[in-house]
Amino acid sequence: xxxxxxxxxxxxxxxxxxxxxxxxxxxxxxxxxxxFVPTPPRRxxxxxxQLQEDNDPQKVAFLLHKQWTLYSLTPLYKFSYTNLKEYxxxxxxxxxxxxxxxxxVEVGEDFNIKVTFSTLxxxxxxxxxxxxxxxxxxxxxxxxxxxxxxxxxxxxxxxxIFGDSLLExxxxxxxxxxxFLANGAETNTAIVGTWFQKTFDCYFSPLAINAFNLxxxxxxxxxxxxxxxxxxxxxxxxxxxxxxxLDISYAIHPEDAKALWDSVHKTPxxxxxxxxxxxxxxxxxxxxxxxxxxxSATRLVRVSTSVASAHTDGKIKVSLNKSSYVIFxxxxxxxxxxxxxxxxxxxxxxxxxxxx
Amino acid sequence: MSxxxxxxxxxxxxxxTILLVGTExxxxxxxxxxxxxxxxxxxxxxxxxxxxxxxxxxxxPRIDLIMFVxxxxxxxxLQNVEESLRHVDATFFLGKVGFLAMGAGQESHCSIHRNxxxxxxxxxxxxxxxxxxxxxxxxxxxxxxxxxxxxxxxEKREAVGCAQARGx
Numbered sequence: 001x002x003x004x005x006x007x008x009x010x011x012x013x014x015x016x017x018x019x020x021x022x023x024x025x026x027x028x029x030x031x032x033x034x035x036f037v038p039t040p041p042r043r044x045x046x047x048x049x050q051l052q053e054d055n056d057p058q059k060v061a062f063l064l065h066k067q068w069t070l071y072s073l074t075p076l077y078k079f080s081y082t083n084l085k086e087y088x089x090x091x092x093x094x095x096x097x098x099x100x101x102x103x104x105v106e107v108g109e110d111f112n113i114k115v116t117f118s119t120l121x122x123x124x125x126x127x128x129x130x131x132x133x134x135x136x137x138x139x140x141x142x143x144x145x146x147x148x149x150x151x152x153x154x155x156x157x158x159x160x161i162f163g164d165s166l167l168e169x170x171x172x173x174x175x176x177x178x179x180f181l182a183n184g185a186e187t188n189t190a191i192v193g194t195w196f197q198k199t200f201d202c203y204f205s206p207l208a209i210n211a212f213n214l215x216x217x218x219x220x221x222x223x224x225x226x227x228x229x230x231x232x233x234x235x236x237x238x239x240x241x242x243x244x245x246l247d248i249s250y251a252i253h254p255e256d257a258k259a260l261w262d263s264v265h266k267t268p269x270x271x272x273x274x275x276x277x278x279x280x281x282x283x284x285x286x287x288x289x290x291x292x293x294x295x296s297a298t299r300l301v302r303v304s305t306s307v308a309s310a311h312t313d314g315k316i317k318v319s320l321n322k323s324s325y326v327i328f329x330x331x332x333x334x335x336x337x338x339x340x341x342x343x344x345x346x347x348x349x350x351x352x353x354x355x356x
Numbered sequence: 357m358s359x360x361x362x363x364x365x366x367x368x369x370x371x372x373t374i375l376l377v378g379t380e381x382x383x384x385x386x387x388x389x390x391x392x393x394x395x396x397x398x399x400x401x402x403x404x405x406x407x408x409x410x411x412x413x414x415x416x417p418r419i420d421l422i423m424f425v426x427x428x429x430x431x432x433x434l435q436n437v438e439e440s441l442r443h444v445d446a447t448f449f450l451g452k453v454g455f456l457a458m459g460a461g462q463e464s465h466c467s468i469h470r471n472x473x474x475x476x477x478x479x480x481x482x483x484x485x486x487x488x489x490x491x492x493x494x495x496x497x498x499x500x501x502x503x504x505x506x507x508x509x510x511e512k513r514e515a516v517g518c519a520q521a522r523g524x
């Protein structure tokens with residue numbers, strides 16, 4: 001690309017960007033984002049009518065009560081939703097080959113496995129987002145007398161939720177599903193990851209959730225209206241000190257946490273930065289009053305509520321509430337200066353009764 | 357207990373005094389040590405303080421530059437800086453104050469969103485540096501007004517001591 005001098009024709013400059021390649025578009029959007037943009041002061045709790053229509057409750061149910069490890073994923077090159085069966089057999093062969101090599105043998109595991117690829121309808125934020133898809137490794141029963149039931153050994157799913165800023169900078173050949181969630185043995189995650197990296201020229205990296213985002217999650221999950229609370233609201237902080245770091249755990253009765261949130265919360269349907277800060281500051285000052293420790297000087301590493309829990313290492317778990325509200329964390333992609341995808345996890349709430 | 361004013365004392369001959377304000381003692385010490393190793397046209401003196409106001413009963417030279425150090429991993433350090441800012445005279449902010457946001461290289465450990473410190477620096481019309489003493493070769497950048505940027509490279513254990521913040 002030719003460099004445009006400062007004295008260049010302004011008209012030419014404009015044309016240069018209209019015909020820009022995806023990379024140039026991405027650089028332009030990143031540059032726009034690095035000029036001062038205030039922290040989103042409020043986050044709307046998104047309406048998920050999309051989910052209400054397309055969702056199969058059985059399919060969603062399997063996502064709950066499991067611990068998911070999060071990874072961020074670069075766009076997949078030449079991935080096609082019409083080839084899912086082919087991918088399943090290719091991956092299956094790859095796994096069998098890897099296991100034959102003796103690289104990842106687990107005691108008692110039989111080599112008869114089956115891989116399935118399927119789309120997960122409704123797991124997206126806007127119509128523009130690509131469809132989410134699910135990959136599962138199942139074990140095939142060897143004995144013919146046994147039930148033909150397949151035991152799920154490993155599950156992974158790929159999704160893109162509210163990925164507008166990403167989608168506009170990427171060319172047609174790429175599929176953006178930047179969030180990958182895995183449940184099951186690490187070895188299987190590694191094998192599946194290797195296959196995807198080789199086949200679609202992408203790259204996985206573990207996704208950490210920093211204390212700032214964990215505070216938002218704590219506030220949003222506490223904000224959820226629950227008929228019944230299954231567990232206390234717990235926080236875990238890590239205090240950096242030598243020789244070994246110290247962990248501080250703080251458990252609150254969930255109704256007290258909700259009462260605190262209600263006293264802080266002003267606008268229905270929206271959560272603001274001030275409200276989150278105030279919520280956390282109340283907890284910090286209460287703790288300080290009793291223990292004379294400034295929790296704000298330590299690092300929040302884990303948040304656990306009746307709705308869901310999250311750990312800074314990128315692990316989340318969502319619990320099913322037996323009553324009418326089913327809550328699920330959503331992901332919203334923000335592009336950073338170094339080209340690394342960092343996710344803000346936002347949470348949506350929908351009323352299952354509305355689907356009737 | 358007094359407000360810091362930039363011109364209430366005589367300047368020292370060939371000396372420059374920098375005041376670093378922040379809650380993290382070890383961090384300030386590292387920064388100060390690194391800055392003292394740099395070549396400086398005048399004799400450089402560095403004062404460290406946890407917070408302002410400074411005790412008034414101590415005889416100290418005139419302060420030429422105040423750097424407020426915020427640790428992005430600790431909300432407490434930000435609160436401390438916000439409170440200390442109240443004890444600085446408004447005229448100090450005419451080019452004699454700067455902000456350092458430490459720990460910027462470890463996004464996973466951040467409790468404070470970088471736009472929060474950016475907003476703070478913009479409110480006080482002062483330059484802001486993002487840096488990290490742990491991460492090797494981090495590109496440090498300055499968030500200036502109207503999006504002007506100055507980029508420098510920070511090697512491990514060296515501080516961005518000499519501020520060249522204001523662009524045109």
